[in-house]
Structure formats: structure tokens, C-alpha cells
Amino acid sequence: MAANNEIDNVSGIETTGHEWDGIKELNHPLPKWWLYVFYISIIWSIGYWVAYPAWPMVSGYTKGVLGYSQRATVQQNIEEARAAQSEFNSAIDQSSLEDIQSKPELLQFAVAGGRAAFGDNCAACHGRGAQGSKGFPNLNDDDWLWGGSLDAIHQTLLYGIRANNDETRISDMPRFGIDQMLTDEQISEVAEYVLSIAGLDHDAAVAGRGQTIFAENCAVCHGEDGKGNTDLGSPDLTDAIWLYGSDKEAIVTRIKTGGGGVMPAWSGRLNENIIKKLTLYIHSLGGGQ
């Protein structure tokens, strides 16, 4: 460095001799130990390569002698979290739904687990917030096709509705139109009657003609007053909740084509612990009975 003894005449400081387009670099020397720290960190990095996963190879990578792996750490963390939950989970396994509900802390755990399981398994049809859509029931409201008690919800979850399961509950709305059990005119009349008992806009004269048709064909399941029956899964036709829509066209279509949606049976697919959590979660949404 002795050759570059030029002194910058503004600052009075030596330059390093480096020059870019006339701009010269002043020499503010770094401490030597700083340089040594740099060398030490290079040496340190070699130790690091030996100890930890470092270099990509043609297939795979150098694993390092410590056997460290982020994946294994995550796996371990998950297992630790599971172990931490085991106390709650075994309490859920051993308690009845009502017992769980009476213990706020346990209920909170169950509902949180149910919410997660709902997102994974149920949200595809029922929606992320269980708000449902046409043909898929809203689970937040107080209208239940097959009952909204803890046991009823639990049963529906276990065996499904019209599902491929021996214990499943089945009720089929007949295909009054397709199977020519009623004429188009009769269907229109009975639909008008349904509008009338639901308190919606209707033609009273036409509805009057539909009343007899209703009593003969529909009342057996939906009840004489049209309030449905949760044992049979027949919907209440007098309330404000309509799975397939409340306009006349939608009602006519239902009468003509019949049938119903399928709720899968979860008994073989989810374990009892998860199904219990789901039951409590759905019950907690606000409509539970």
C-alpha cells in the first residue's frame, strides 16, 4: 500500500489508489480482526457443511453428520402437539356428547377440532361456514330434516342419508310427475297449496283445489298440516327454509322429479373422536336442539 500515498486534499485522508471515473476511494482501514472474523466464518462454513445438510447432489443432497432435517423436526413437533392433546382426546373418547357439552374447556377443544374437520370433510358441500346452498342444507339454522339434537346429528354423521350404509336413513320424495302419479295440472294445484300453507303469495282458488291432492298424496309423510316429520326426513313445508327454493317453479320441479340429496356415511371414514367433535361443532353453530 505504500505506493498509494496520495492524500485527498479535501479530507486529508489517504486514498486506496482505486479510482472510478475520477472518483477515488478514501482509505478507512478495517480492523485486522474484522478480516480474521471473515476468514473464521469461511472455516466455520466448512464445518457447517459437514454437520448439516448443505450441498445438492445429482440425486438428493449431502445429509450432514448431525442428521438434522426440518421435515423430521416438523414431524416431531406434530407428535408433541398430538401428545399434548391426548388428555383432551381421551376425555372426548370416554365421555358422552352431553358430558362434553357440560364441560366448557373440553367443549371448546371439541368445537375447535370439529371446525377443522368440517373444513376438511364437509365444507365441499355445506360450505366453509356451513351455510349450505341449493340442495345442501344450511347447518346454522334451526330447521332440521332429520333432527337437530346431539344424537340426531351424530346419527346423521355416522350413517349418512340415502348413503351406502346399512344403518343409513332413507326417505324418497316420490317422482309424482315422471312416474305419472299426478298430472301437470294437479302438480300445479298442489304446489299452489304448498305456497298457501307456507304463507307465501298464492292463488287461493287454485290452492283450495290442491288441498285434497295434498291430503291424499303428501300428508302421509309431510303431515296433514305440512309441518313434516324429522323421523321420516320429510321437510316442514310451512316454514321459511327451502332447500330447493320457494318459488312455484322450484316446488313444481321437486314434486315432478322427487328424490333427495345424499349425505355420505362417515362411520368408516372418520374415527369416532372426529365424528363426536363434528357433532358438537355443528350443534354449536346456533341451531342445535
Next chain:
Amino acid sequence: MTVQAHIAKADKTTPGQEAAPGIPRSAAEPVNASTGRQLYAGREPIYPKRAHGKFRLIKWLVLAGTLGIYYLLPWLRWDRGPNLPDQAFLLDFAHQRLYMFGIEIWAQELYFITGLLIVSALALFLVTALAGRVWCGYTCPQTVWTDLMIAVEHFWQGDRNSRMRLAKQHWNFEKIWKLGATHISWLLIGLATGGAFVFYFRDAPTLMMEFINFEAPFIAYLFLGIFTATTYVLGGIAREQVCTYMCPWPRIQGAMFDADSLLITYRGYRGEPRGPHKKNEPWEGRGDCIDCNQCVAVCPMGIDIRHGPQLECIQCALCIDACDEIMTKIGRPPKLIAYDTFRNLDAASHGDRARIQIIRPRTILYSAALALVVIIMAFALSAKSVLDVNVQADRNPLFVKLSDGSIRNSYTVRILNKLYETRTYSLSIEGLPQAKFSILGMENGAALEIDVSPDNLRTLKAFVTLPPEAAKTIEDGHAPFAFVVRDLADGTQTSRETAFRGPDE
């Protein structure tokens, strides 16, 4: 000849034996001077001579005060009642609390700490604008601990000359025990520093007993070790290098002071041309600086203040003391090195004077900003409540239609009881007279009592239902109302605004 040229010429003169009759010229070199540098330079050891005078006294007092606060504060007790720590200043990580005398800050109130940092930063700016690096020179922990370490070194090894002699001499018993005693003392100071640090995070007397019985948690020993090491290395060994190479503040401070800031400066107009003063030599036609190098000898940063403002200078004022002592001895007026402004220096070199301007736009701005933040902080602190209520309207779905056509909304209500006793609250709604209100898992009724355990958060799911006719009257599908949480013990009410949503028809 300009002052700069005089300085450059004076620097090249060989050190003489005497600067003035009876005053030897120190052979001290400004080791961090700006010429003759390598790209990477080994550290030149600095052996600061002890200064005596007004500023040295101030620095001793500041040292005693700041270190006293640091080491003793964790031992100060403050009664907060049962079940609460009685340590005046405690950072309780386990319970996410910061206790500062009568103030208790929860983790979610960390903005108070942010506010405190802003206050500190603005105060630093203000002080720097007024009088340069006062923080660096007097109160910075690095300066204080370095000063303490140098004092210890002085105690075992003597002043500058004997320390230099000791460093040069061959290893013998004297050198071994003097250096050994110095380093052991430094390590003990480091240990005390590290110990005091961990006391801020756990009950000090308890932790002290745990340390003595080797029962303290591993993390306590770890931090004790880390702070012992950093105190020893940074304060004892690295010293001025921390300020010069590690600290960002010297780089920032250039923008913080201006021509009106009081900075420690060598009054070149008075001192030059400098040179040794012979007995009976007249003072006319020459400067007051007798080039005795005492200012360099006392400098802990290894610079020569006579070279003008430098990055390395922490403005510790020890050169003022050193120079004043000499000026008194040779019968010249003191303050050849003094706090002065660039504006006054410039004026003085033309035989003029410039008044010191303390009030100027920069200082007004900093003061105003400082006052504003302090007022906001004081207001926020006084408005701190013992109850936090948070209401969140569930958005998925926004609302649910029930079988009778009524519309139901659900809300997540969180009640945080910050007191250390169980409180009972009632929760109700205000602003929706026709609405039915219920809480999941609770019997409906007027006397809705919600117990929240001490120092805890309770989450409730609340349902608000409007009958069909009322739901139809909601404008734009949106009706504002409020949740009211009432403390049944003292009747205080806290309300949170939210909205009821329904179909927009």
C-alpha cells in the same frame, strides 16, 4: 497560512523534550489519525491518561448514577398486593407482562414500549442538535463500562506511562499478577453485569439463591455467560473499536448536528501557530497551543481533537479537562478546547463573535415532536383499562334465516379481565330493541352473569335474532348496535359498536 496548514506542519515537527518550562511534551500519538493507513490495520493499543477536572468529575458522577441504577434496580421492591411480583422493574416473559413500578404493560400493549423508544430517539436527536454526542460521551453503556474498565486498569497498573511500560516489558511476576488482576476484575464486573441483566427477568432474590445453589434455569446461566463475555470483550478489550466500527450512531449523527450545535472543538484561531513555548518568550505572534499533546494522551478514542471533527470522537470532554489544566499552569486563559459552535469558530477566526442559538427550527421541531409523543403516551397510559372487550361479527355466513323467517347474526365476544380476581360481568345489547339476544351454552334471561377468572380471557358466542318484520326494516342490510359489558361489582360499562346484517332487499 491557514489553520489547517499550521496543523499539518505542526504534526510533522518532532516531539521535543519540553512544551513549556516545567511541562514535558507527551509522546502520545493520535493512533487513529487519518494518514499513513493500511487497508487492514491492527489495533494500536490506547493507554488513556487520567484527566482531572470538571468534566471528569461529571463523568464519574454519571458513571456512578447509571451503573447504580443498572445494578440495583432489580433489587428494588414495589408492593402490588398478593399473587403479584413485588419487583419494581420486572420483565415477566412467562406471563407476558412488563412491570415498571406502578405501571403494568401486557404483551398486547407493546406499543407503549414503541412509544418509549420513539421518546428516547427524539430526546437523542434533540440533545445531539443542542450539544453533539452527549449520549456517546457520557451515558452510553459502552462509554460507561469502558470508563469503568479503564478505571480498574488504572487501579491495578497505574496511569498511562506505567501501563505502557508494563505492556512493553517482558513477562515477569509483576506483569503476570497486574495483568491477571486486571482481567479477573474485568471478568467479575462482566459477571455482575450479566447477573444484573437476568435479574430483570425473574425475581431477583429468588434467582440469586438459585444461582448460589446452582439451581437456576439453564437460560439464566446462558445469558449470564453471554453478558459476562460481551461486557468483558466490548468494555475491557474492544473499547473504542465498538464506537468506531460497530455502532451506527456515529454515521447518523452527522445529520443530527449543525453549525449551531455545541461541539467539543479545538479553537484553532487561538491555538495556532502552535509550538513549544520557551521561558520568557512573548505570547504575541504565536498560538496558545504549546503542543504538549495532553489532549491526545487523555483521549480514550486515540485521536487528536486538533484535527477537527472526526467520526471517532465521542465528545467525552476529557481533552477539555486536560487542556484547561495545562492552560492554567502556563498562565493562559482556559477553554482552548471547549464546547463551541462551528458558527462561532468561523466568526472568531475573523475576530468576530456569534451568539449561541439554542432555539432554532431544528430544536423546536424535535421538542415539539417529543412533547407530542409524551402527551400521547401519558394519555394512553391514563386511559388504560382493566377490561378489554373485543367483538367480532361472524362473516361466514353473514346472517342465517331461521324457520320462522327471522334473521340471526352471530358474534364472537372476547372479554379480557386484567384484574387478579374473578370478575362477574353482564353482557347485553343496545340499539336493537326488537332483537332477541342469547349466548351459546347459557340460559337466557335478564340476570346473565358471566364469570371471567383472574387475569384471563373468556370467549363467548353470542346470537342476535331479529323477527321477520323487524329484519325487513333494516336499511341497506346493515343496522348498527352495540354490545355492552357491565362489571356487576362496580357498575362500569364498556360498549363496543358493531352491526347487524340482514338481506339487502
